[in-house]
Amino acid sequence: MIKYSLLKIEVFVELLKLLSNFFFYFMRRSQEILKDKINAQKVDNPPQIIKFLLRIFPIPGYQMSSTLNGYLGTTIRNILKNRKKPEMITVVKEYGSKISYPEVSIIVPLYARLDFMKYQLALFADDPDFQDNELIYVLDDPRLYKDFVDYCDAQFATFQVPFKTVYSGANLGFSGANNLGVSVSSGRLIVLINSDVMPIESGWVSSLANIYKSLNNVGAIGPKLLYGNGSIQHAGMKFIKCAPWGDLLINDHPRKNQPNFPEDDYKPQKLAAITGACLMVSKQLYEQVDGLNEEYIINDYEDSDFCLKLHTQGFDNYYIPDIELFHLERQSVSIYPQNEEIWQINRTKYNCWLFNQEWGKYINDKNL
Amino acid sequence: MNNIPDRPKILIISHGHPKIIKGDGEIAAYNLFQELRSRDNCDVVFLAYKQGEAIYSSIPFETLKSDGSEVLITGGNLDYFIFSQLNTRLNCSEFRSFLDSFAPNVVHFYHYIHLGLEAIREVHKYAKNIPIIMTLNDYWAICNHNGQMVKISDYKLCYKSDPADCHQCFPHKIPEDFQLREMYIKSFFNLVDVFIAPSQFLLERYVNWGIAREKIISLDYGQPIVTPVPPRKLLDEQKNHFAYFGQLNIFKGIFVLLESIEKLTKEIRKNISLDIYGANLELQPKSFQDRFWELLNNTKDCVYYHGCYQSAELPQLMANIDWVIVPSIWCEISPLVVEEAFMHKRPVICSNIGGMADKVEHEKSGLHFRVADSTDLANCITRATNEEGLWEKLSSGISERLTIQEVADKTQKLYVEELKKHLNNALSS
Numbered sequence: 058m059i060k061y062s063l064l065k066i067e068v069f070v071e072l073l074k075l076l077s078n079f080f081f082y083f084m085r086r087s088q089e090i091l092k093d094k095i096n097a098q099k100v101d102n103p104p105q106i107i108k109f110l111l112r113i114f115p116i117p118g119y120q121m122s123s124t125l126n127g128y129l130g131t132t133i134r135n136i137l138k139n140r141k142k143p144e145m146i147t148v149v150k151e152y153g154s155k156i157s158y159p160e161v162s163i164i165v166p167l168y169a170r171l172d173f174m175k176y177q178l179a180l181f182a183d184d185p186d187f188q189d190n191e192l193i194y195v196l197d198d199p200r201l202y203k204d205f206v207d208y209c210d211a212q213f214a215t216f217q218v219p220f221k222t223v224y225s226g227a228n229l230g231f232s233g234a235n236n237l238g239v240s241v242s243s244g245r246l247i248v249l250i251n252s253d254v255m256p257i258e259s260g261w262v263s264s265l266a267n268i269y270k271s272l273n274n275v276g277a278i279g280p281k282l283l284y285g286n287g288s289i290q291h292a293g294m295k296f297i298k299c300a301p302w303g304d305l306l307i308n309d310h311p312r313k314n315q316p317n318f319p320e321d322d323y324k325p326q327k328l329a330a331i332t333g334a335c336l337m338v339s340k341q342l343y344e345q346v347d348g349l350n351e352e353y354i355i356n357d358y359e360d361s362d363f364c365l366k367l368h369t370q371g372f373d374n375y376y377i378p379d380i381e382l383f384h385l386e387r388q389s390v391s392i393y394p395q396n397e398e399i400w401q402i403n404r405t406k407y408n409c410w411l412f413n414q415e416w417g418k419y420i421n422d423k424n425l
Numbered sequence: 426m427n428n429i430p431d432r433p434k435i436l437i438i439s440h441g442h443p444k445i446i447k448g449d450g451e452i453a454a455y456n457l458f459q460e461l462r463s464r465d466n467c468d469v470v471f472l473a474y475k476q477g478e479a480i481y482s483s484i485p486f487e488t489l490k491s492d493g494s495e496v497l498i499t500g501g502n503l504d505y506f507i508f509s510q511l512n513t514r515l516n517c518s519e520f521r522s523f524l525d526s527f528a529p530n531v532v533h534f535y536h537y538i539h540l541g542l543e544a545i546r547e548v549h550k551y552a553k554n555i556p557i558i559m560t561l562n563d564y565w566a567i568c569n570h571n572g573q574m575v576k577i578s579d580y581k582l583c584y585k586s587d588p589a590d591c592h593q594c595f596p597h598k599i600p601e602d603f604q605l606r607e608m609y610i611k612s613f614f615n616l617v618d619v620f621i622a623p624s625q626f627l628l629e630r631y632v633n634w635g636i637a638r639e640k641i642i643s644l645d646y647g648q649p650i651v652t653p654v655p656p657r658k659l660l661d662e663q664k665n666h667f668a669y670f671g672q673l674n675i676f677k678g679i680f681v682l683l684e685s686i687e688k689l690t691k692e693i694r695k696n697i698s699l700d701i702y703g704a705n706l707e708l709q710p711k712s713f714q715d716r717f718w719e720l721l722n723n724t725k726d727c728v729y730y731h732g733c734y735q736s737a738e739l740p741q742l743m744a745n746i747d748w749v750i751v752p753s754i755w756c757e758i759s760p761l762v763v764e765e766a767f768m769h770k771r772p773v774i775c776s777n778i779g780g781m782a783d784k785v786e787h788e789k790s791g792l793h794f795r796v797a798d799s800t801d802l803a804n805c806i807t808r809a810t811n812e813e814g815l816w817e818k819l820s821s822g823i824s825e826r827l828t829i830q831e832v833a834d835k836t837q838k839l840y841v842e843e844l845k846k847h848l849n850n851a852l853s854s
Contacts, residue, residue: 175509176605179612182546211513215543217550253601255608285588285604383608385601 077114103230103354103404104140107133111403118301118406125410133407137352146226149241152209153219159191161266162244162340165252166195166234171208173252178216184259191244192220197234199226231333231356232349239343247343251334254282255383264380265337268325276372277338277364279331280380281317289315290384291335293328293376294361296420302406305413306420308361317381325375329368329425333360334384342367357408365416368425429844435461435469436529438544440536440562442473442489442497447736449761450562453623453646454535460833462494467837470527474539475499479512485519498523503541506569506598507609510541520544524551531840533558534617538565542613549616554851556843558836559614560621561641563758566610567634569603570594573676573755574630580675580754582778582796585633611635618843621836623759624780630756642839645759647832653769654744656820664747664816665697667774667806670734670762671751673703675713678752678776678797683720685752685802686728693807694727700746704733743769747816748809751775751785754797759784767826772819774805789822 110133116124124130167174174194181187196205202224209222223241225233235249246266261280269278282291289312297309308330333349333356346366349359364374419425439454451473458471471494475487480500489495498520502512510516520540524532524547532548532555548557565572567586574583577594586607588600614620620641622628628643657666673679679701686699706714721730734742749766751757756779763784766773775781777793785791792809794801809815 173605176609179609182612183615211511214513214517215546255605285601383604385604387599387601 104136107136107354108400111407112400114403116403116406119303121406121410122303122305122413125407130407130410130414134352134411137354144226145237146224147237147241148222148224148226150206150209150222151219152213152222153217155221156189156191156219159189159244161186161190161246161248161262161337162239162242163187163190163192163248163250163262164195164235164238164242165193165250166197166231166238167201167252168198168228168234169201170252171201171204174208175212176255177252178212178218178220180256181218182216184256184262186260186262187218190262191242192218193238193242194220194222195234195238196222196224197229197231199228202226230351230354232351232353232359235333236348236351239340239348242340245340247338247340249333249336249338250382251384251386253385254335255385257283257381257383261380261382265377268375268377268380269337269339272325272373272375274371274373276342276367276370276374277331277336278325278375278377279336280377280382282332282335282382282384283317284314285383285385287317289313289317290386291332292378293326294330294332294364296329296361296425299409302409305409306417307409308358320378323379325377325379327373328376329374329420330361330364331374331376333363334386335382336360336363338367342372346370353408353411354404357405358412362412362415365419365425368423369419429841429848430530433467433530433840433844434528435467435840436524436527436532437461437469437471438532438534438536438540439471439473440538440540442471442475442495444489445473445475448562449646449758450535450560452761453562454560456646456649456829457833457836458495460829461837464833464837469494470529471495472523473497474501476539481512481514483519485515486523496523498540501539501541503539505538506602507606508537508542508565509609510543513543516541516543516547521547521551524548529555530844531556531558533560533836533840535560536562537613542610545613545616554847556618556840556847557616558619558621558839558843559617560623561627561631562623564627564630564756566614567630569598569606575676575755580797582754582756585630607635618846619839621839624783626756626779626783627758644832644835645827646761646764647827647829648761648764648768649829651740651768654740656770657745657747663696663810665810666700666746667697667748667750667809668700668702668742668746669750669752670702670739670742670765671704671760673701673706673717674709676753676755678754679703680716680720681754681797681799681802682750682752683717683724683728684799685806686724687720688800688803689806693810694724697727697806697810699724699728699750700742701728701730702732702734702742703730706732739765740769743771747771749773750802750806751781752794752802753779753781755779757781764826767823770820770823772816772823774802774809786822786824788819790819790824792819 114129223237225237229237239247246269269275284290291310292312295309295311296306298304299307350362353359367374437454437458439451441451443451443455458469461467461469475497477499479502485498485500487497489497501510501515504511537545563572564574568574569591570577576583588603591603592598592600620636622641622643623645625643628641631641632638669682671677721728749771751760751762751773753776758780760780763773763781773785773791775785775791775793776796778796782793787793792805794805
């Protein structure tokens with residue numbers, strides 16, 4: 058009886074595979090039609106069709122490479138490449154007096170929660186660095202636009218930290234939002250920070266800038282990031298092979314969640330990559346490598362991708378253990394609503410696959 | 426400002442006016458204001474918040490006294506999680522224009538609630554060289570559970586804030602929200618020059634939470650001097666009249682008290698009386714009210730519930746009792762009821778925690794019982810009734826109370842010291 062039912066399941070699985078193969082075959086053939094369809098749709102990020110594909114099609118862990126190498130990966134990649142770019146309107150607004158020659162532009166994308174902005178401004182308010190550098194908030198969430206202008210007015214009136222806002226009318230994802238922010242920035246140096254990164258003390262921007270200027274041949278640098286309980290959130294990134302994912306390379310976060318023990322050495326450390334949650338780079342280099350790669354869905358790997366782009370051009374990236382900030386990244390296991398989970402997990406797998414397509418060989422060859 | 430003004434202008438900001446709301450903190454703020462006003466060496470204004478609808482125009486003020494010394498401000502829309510004033514205009518325009526026109530030399534906050542933490546920054550923006558003093562009246566900044574520092578699920582005491590624990594009490598807020606809450610509050614507390622803690626216990630809690638020890642001093646509220654009523658005339662030679670004064674809610678430990686009466690022996694119950702002068706029963710949830718009536722019914726042979734009382738009646742009520750019981754299951758701050766009992770030389774039986782235990786010295790001016798332990802309280806009541814000479818010993822063990830005059834002296838001295846510091850800082854920079 059058990060054998061019989063197992064058999065039935067196997068038959069069912071085979072049938073499913075057949076069906077889905079047919080589905081992708083059809084999809085590939087009808088790329089043209091699809092393109093039109095996507096154009097006609099309201100622009101979502103990512104397009105509904107990609108969410109749909111990532112939700113219905115199971116990506117097995119160990120065999121994800123072969124699955125994605127087949128139809129799924131390339132199909133998604135093509136759809137993303139060929140999709141209609143969201144129409145950008147680029148609304149820029151200044152709060153407070155414009156800073157004419159800022160050394161640093163600090164770029165913060167806002168998504169889902171506006172209140173992070175209030176927390177940050179409260180903590181930036183007594184830091185002189187924020188009176189002569191340029192703070193740019195990129196609103197990457199059209200749902201929040203309705204309240205945004207009033208909210209910004211109120212925050213400026215209260216904290217009197219000058220800042221600039223930019224809004225594109227669309228949700229561009231992490232890379233797109235940062236690229237937009239950089240495009241309207243005027244500092245010689247760029248700091249990308251997430252909206253849930255909070256300073257521990259004043260002066261971190263100028264300290265980072267001084268370190269940046271002191272390093273030769275520098276690409277991007279990133280400070281140590283801590284969770285609210287003082288444990289480590291980020292101390293540089295490495296790449297490791299992930300056995301359950303068929304040995305694809307993934308971002309590794311050494312010492313994450315461990316106590317912040319004293320370091321042997323507080324000198325900048327050369328590393329292949331650092332997180333995009335808080336990263337400094339010169340504007341010239343940012344533009345030279347075309348900024349953050351917008352091919353990754355929503356976010357994941359674009360920071361490693363960015364650091365490796367700098368690396369291929371011969372620049373070194375550094376982790377700076379001497380400067381600490383909080384990164385109040387949500388620590389709970391599941392951050393997605395139940396019905397979102399499958400596509401979100403598959404999205405991560407897709408991004409990982411894409412990253413490996415681009416960089417797997419380079420990382421292995423260079424032994425990074 | 427090049428030197429210290431002959432008549433410094435002091436602005437006292439309170440979260441309420443005692444005319445409208447009679448919390449310990451509001452009363453303390455008003456007492457200090459009145460005492461300073463009676464001295465002719467400073468100009469003092471009492472700005473109190475009045476709760477009401479949000480107002481988005483220029484009229485959130487109400488002047489109470491024709492000399493301009495008492496003013497109400499209203500119209501806020503507060504985010505009570507982080508005490509952030511969402512009606513930005515109220516602070517940035519209205520409160521600011523008030524500062525500009527009164528031009529205080531010292532600003533003394535008795536609370537940040539209602540008006541919002543942003544008011545502190547507004548003072549800082551108005552003039553960087555004026556001292557900002559803050560009296561901490563409760564544990565709101567530490568604990569989102571109305572500052573009770575008691576767990577929501579089982580009323581167990583809490584000793585410090587911890588994002589993961591706070592999330593247990595408020596599951597709809599993630600732990601990171603509590604980290605942000607603390608950071609946000611501290612960003613404003615950094616602008617305060619001196620904190621005043623009404624009890625040593627509260628001081629230690631806030632030092633533990635992160636306020637630098639050199640920035641916080643302990644100074645009790647101080648009370649107006651009253652003539653003590655004489656001890657009760659005894660008919661039966663026993664000091665056996667007990668009383669409870671205060672709000673009726675779960676944190677005040679009224680159930681612990683009534684349960685302890687249930688546990689007394691029949692003989693003791695025949696002998697004693699407990700008068701309950703309690704307010705706001707009608708504001709409590711039905712389950713609380715039901716339990717209260719049930720316990721009252723079980724103890725009706727010796728417990729008498731009188732409803733609320735006016736503070737003017739207090740001497741008269743004290744005249745008829747021997748002991749005051751303070752059974753709170755939260756830490757309290759600097760409970761006024763203990764001061765009132767002590768002013769009339771009535772010893773206090775209280776829980777062995779926090780602000781009560783700070784004021785009442787065990788075996789010297791009163792008795793401590795283990796918090797929330799009705800059996801231990803029953804033992805204390807039995808002992809108080811039976812032990813000869815105990816009342817006299819404890820009553821005479823009550824130390825001199827700190828008066829509002831002494832507190833005003835010390836506070837004025839603090840103002841001057843801080844003014845000097847700011848002046849020196851301004852000169853040296």
